[in-house]
Amino acid sequence: MSVEQPLWRALAVFRLLALGYALGQYVTVADEYRYPLGGWAVMGVLTVWTAYTMYAFEKPELRRWPALGIDLALAMGSVLATRWLDDPARVAEGSMTLPTVWSSSPVLAWAIMGGWQTGAVAALLTGAANVAERGEVAQSNVHNIVLMMLAATAIGYVVELARASERALARAIQLEAATRERERLARDIHDSVLQVLALVQRRGAEIGGDAAELGRLAGEQEAALRQLVSDAPAELEADDLPGSGVGTDPARQDVRTLLGRLAGARVSIASPGTPVLLPTPVARELVAATSAALDNVWRHAGDGARAWILLEDEPDEIIVSVRDDGPGIPPGRLEEARAAGRLGVSQSIEGRLRDVGGTALLTSIPGQGTEVELRLPRPSVAES
Numbered sequence: 001m002s003v004e005q006p007l008w009r010a011l012a013v014f015r016l017l018a019l020g021y022a023l024g025q026y027v028t029v030a031d032e033y034r035y036p037l038g039g040w041a042v043m044g045v046l047t048v049w050t051a052y053t054m055y056a057f058e059k060p061e062l063r064r065w066p067a068l069g070i071d072l073a074l075a076m077g078s079v080l081a082t083r084w085l086d087d088p089a090r091v092a093e094g095s096m097t098l099p100t101v102w103s104s105s106p107v108l109a110w111a112i113m114g115g116w117q118t119g120a121v122a123a124l125l126t127g128a129a130n131v132a133e134r135g136e137v138a139q140s141n142v143h144n145i146v147l148m149m150l151a152a153t154a155i156g157y158v159v160e161l162a163r164a165s166e167r168a169l170a171r172a173i174q175l176e177a178a179t180r181e182r183e184r185l186a187r188d189i190h191d192s193v194l195q196v197l198a199l200v201q202r203r204g205a206e207i208g209g210d211a212a213e214l215g216r217l218a219g220e221q222e223a224a225l226r227q228l229v230s231d232a233p234a235e236l237e238a239d240d241l242p243g244s245g246v247g248t249d250p251a252r253q254d255v256r257t258l259l260g261r262l263a264g265a266r267v268s269i270a271s272p273g274t275p276v277l278l279p280t281p282v283a284r285e286l287v288a289a290t291s292a293a294l295d296n297v298w299r300h301a302g303d304g305a306r307a308w309i310l311l312e313d314e315p316d317e318i319i320v321s322v323r324d325d326g327p328g329i330p331p332g333r334l335e336e337a338r339a340a341g342r343l344g345v346s347q348s349i350e351g352r353l354r355d356v357g358g359t360a361l362l363t364s365i366p367g368q369g370t371e372v373e374l375r376l377p378r379p380s381v382a383e384s
Helices: 005-032 036-056 065-085 088-093 100-114 116-134 139-191 193-207 210-230 255-260 280-300 333-339 344-355
Strands: 252-254 267-270 277-279 307-313 317-324 359-365 369-377
Touching: 005 036, 005 100, 005 139, 036 065, 065 100, 065 116, 100 116, 100 139, 116 139, 193 210, 252 255, 252 280, 255 280, 255 307, 255 317, 277 280, 280 307, 280 317, 280 344, 280 369, 344 359, 344 369
Parallel strands: 267 307
Antiparallel strands: 252 277, 307 317, 317 369, 359 369
């Protein structure tokens, strides 16, 4: 059941009580009206409409803006009708209007339906009708308008919070269902596909030759599949609570998920347990630079080399480190490559980071491997 439904039921009770109060007030002053029968006709219309709304506003398909427009028009019309039906002296003295507090019912209905802004608009319109009925801006009119504005904005804001909480609950249920399904698939895959790939890798290494290459490929697929079934869905990890400002945002991506695609039999990835969100273009450039660093490992470190990727989420920057166990880069080799026109490091890695405001640092010790450290300042809220 929607969290709004109890509010509509509470409003129905308020309408009924407000109508009873308006009828009681009119009974005591009907003889003082210039046209008492006209006043009774207005009270009859309000009674019929109240009975209808108690039935119709329980049903979302009948609780539409046209109906709420009629609701507000009746409230304003009954207020204005007081000016013509009541005694002019009583109107000048500031006597109660025909609907009295019932006229605030449509204002609350608009706030529940559309939030605090539409509620404020309805309050202003009803207040304008009160001013027109009196013929001037009096202290009592200002008092009533302020009260209606406060009530409308407060109710509207509560409704908006309730809707946001309802969406958050729905996403939490969706996340739980997705997690359960992922765990089930992970168990099934572990019991079948992963075991077969591991067997192919082991037997291929034992046989050698072409079978060894097949085993190596099977090992890479096994590692990639393990990474896939262990990662939580990125689109469900973002916080969707009211006021968080995160939510599911196609303009940002989780760097962990993008880096996970680089995992393999010879690539190990370590990352935080929470999402590392960056603007999509920035995230893709960072991962592209990481992939270029891996390409250099496979190209220069040899077939048996391994690589490790570490993602660090610091308060003011994001760091990706790519380390390998290859022979390292001989002194002067990078300068020679630049002079020969081979710009893999300077363009594919350093250039990419420079374009998004980051830096790349390459450290290599002959015989002990190479490490590429990619540092990217955390974008501000306005930039992201």
